[in-house]
Amino acid sequence: MLTYTPQAERQQAVTPPQSEKPWFLLLLCVLWLLPGLVGHDPWKPAENQSVAVIARMLQGGDWGVPLLAGQPYLGFSPLYYWCAALLGKTLAWTGIALHDLARIVTGIWMALALWGVGLAGRELHGRRQGRVAVVLLVGSVGLLQWGHHASPAVLGLTAFSWQMYALALARRRPLHAGALLGATWLVLLLGATWGEALLAMACALVLPVFPAWRRSGYLAALLAAFVVSLPLGLLWPLYLQQHAPAVFADWLVSHSLGIYGGLGALRFFHQPGYLYSIAAWFAFPVLPIAGWALWQVRRNLGDSRWLLPLVQLLAVVAWLIFAGRPSDSQALLFLVPLAVLAAGGVDDLRRGAASSLFWFGTTTFAAIAVALWGCWLALMLGWPDGLAGQLRQLSPSYVPGMGIGTLFAVGLSVAWVRVLMGKRPFGRRAATSWACGLTLVWGLLVGLWQPWLDASKSYREVGQGLQEAVTGKTGCIELMQMGSAQQGGIAYFSGLDVRGPDAAGANACPLVLVQSGIADATRGKLLWQGARPGESQERFFLYRRP
Known part of the structure; x- marks a missing residue:
């Protein structure tokens, strides 16, 4: 995974070379995923709301009607809250805080999302490219916050990751793919909104326009998906209609379509430039790599391995452009097709582009790491006085100290330096180095600065x-x-x-x-x-x- 392989050799390879290190990918995912899941109180933008809803359920509230301060909270269907409440009820004896358990649920769904993207990349571009797709998704800047945040937004990312895999698999194993596709739609119906579910269904229904999916097996997969998803997915709205008709009416009219409002109050085209305003940083570096991949294969875009993620990408882009109230959490859906597209083209990056990405990432993350360590030392030592005083003023209730987080930060810094001592930065090597650098910065932020941040952000x-x-x-x-x-x-x-x-x-x-x-x-x-x-x-x- 860490070495460059020409495309021709990659296509001819039958067995993995001995130099591959699948354990490295697993370690990278663990080091990216675990920091930040526990050890701090709920933070903005969405954790306070999520944890309050979950706590109300555990205090005897109606699990079918999410409540925030006594008001129906209908931005998302309740699957995420149910998962966190069940985990909180099951592990209450451990003494782990409810907000930490909620973030652990996020971590579980995030791990499933990485798995789904890897399977999609493998099915479309080959086994080794599945690993690259995971690395590229982990390296996406916009995923960093939401991948560790107690929020239902992660369910949409997970569902669209597995939908990509199911649609790719449908040509080879249609019934198996149909069951997976139905499960992803069920997650969207019960955990996101009807808007995301309709978007996912539209992506699947448009594929028979293209010859690769114009076959009876794919129609069987679609039928199986509807049979699996719709009967179970309608249970929650039916429960609302029977037990809380006023809440059901409010949800249907104003919230059922997510960023498009509801069936009775549709909202369109409120911020058409929103996606363009965040795409450059939110989807870096997968966006430029995916763009390069599409340019390289521009004469073969009808090939199913490019066509499928491209269709999903265009659908998500249109979805966000025409939305009534787009947000960062909805832009997560943008990352899935980009990661799969980029995985197919990362090995064909020119030497100069790969080197630029490598050195830009190395210098950027090294500078951030030095700044984080330097400011932390100033806070611990109280010198220089001006910097230490400003940091104490920003979080006056913070008590300086060292612990396991400090040891973790030291170990992560040493490991990152070791990664940089590898071979020259071609394609996937550059992408891996970027993901490792982002993981380093996140690990330092959590290991060194989480208590300081928590002291000022918590309610x-x-x-x-x-x-x-x-x-x-x-x-x-x-x-x-x-x-x-x-x-x-x-x-x-x-x-x-x-x-x-x-x-x-x-x-x-x-x-x-x-x-x-x-x-x-x-x-x-x-x-x-x-x-x-x-x-x-x-x-x-x-x-x-x-």
């Missing part, structure tokens, strides 16, 4: 301070003028009966918690105020209503 002190302030008082608390992340963090860490402005009975709550810059005496008697450590803008004020 734990706000929630616990609010809990102490209402000791001995009865009644619910209405949350006002705050976003869903703040509502989720306060609900999770306080454990109180807090209700968002749209929750039932919120207006009747005797207490109200307001996010504001300054206190407002017209709201009633001020009982408490608080904020996250180091936060000067986002403050919370608790009042008793007059």
Whole structure:
């Protein structure tokens, strides 16, 4: 995997050469995947909401109706929350925090996504290229946050990875592919939105236009997929309709199609330039490598190994361009076809392009690593005074210290230097070096800086301070003028009966918690105020209503 192989030799190879190191790929995936899954409180943009929904389920809430601060939370179907709640219930005896268990669920789904991309790359381009597809996906900058974030967004990535494999497999084993395809659609119906499910189905239904999929076996695969997915995928909407008709109506009208709104409130073309504004960094380096691969085979794009990922890529691009409210989490779907396309062309990169990628990655990640180590040493030693003082001011509740994270950072740095001492940077070697560098930076950020970041990003002190302030008082608390992340963090860490402005009975709550810059005496008697450590803008004020 670490050496360059010309395309002709790659196609003729029957058995893997002895120089291959499959253990290296596994180690790279583990070192990329595990850091950041445990050891810190929920962070923005989506963890506070996810963990609050999961906690409400475990506290006796209706598992069929996701609730955030007493309000239906319908941005995603509940499969991710169910998985995390089941794991939390099963492993409650271990004492592992619920938010850590939720991220472990993300790690499991992320591992499945990497597996699916690898299988798709192998099926389309050959066995060794499947490994390259995994390396390229791991090296994608935009995946770094969402691949370690407690959010249902990872389910879409996983489903589209396996859909790519199922569609590639359909020409060879149609019934097996049909079952896999149905499972991916089921994940989208129960874990994402109808919008993503319809996008996936559209990608599959358009393929018979091309001769490679215009056969009876593929039609059998499609039929099997619908039989597997639709009956089970409709169970949750039917449950909502029967047990919470008002929530079902809200979901169907406003949320069922995800970034396109709902059937009764469609949203189109709100930010047509969004994808272009993030693609250069979000999909680096798979985007330029995939572009080069397509240019190299531009006369053979009808070949199924290029046609399938290209169809899915164009569908996802159109999906994001015409969307009503695109986001980074939805752009994850963009990475899957790019990784598979790039895997087929990475070995054909010109020497200059491969060397440029290698040296750009090496210098960039080396500079970032030196900066992370230097700032961390300044924080530990208290010198130089100016830098150390600024870092302490940004996270005033952080207590400097060393632990297993420091040892991990040292080991990872040494391992990265060892990787750089390998052979010359052709094709996959350059891609592997990039992925290793990104893994190094992520590992250093987690190993050295996670406690410092957590001390300023967590809502734990706000929630616990609010809990102490209402000791001995009865009644619910209405949350006002705050976003869903703040509502989720306060609900999770306080454990109180807090209700968002749209929750039932919120207006009747005797207490109200307001996010504001300054206190407002017209709201009633001020009982408490608080904020996250180091936060000067986002403050919370608790009042008793007059």
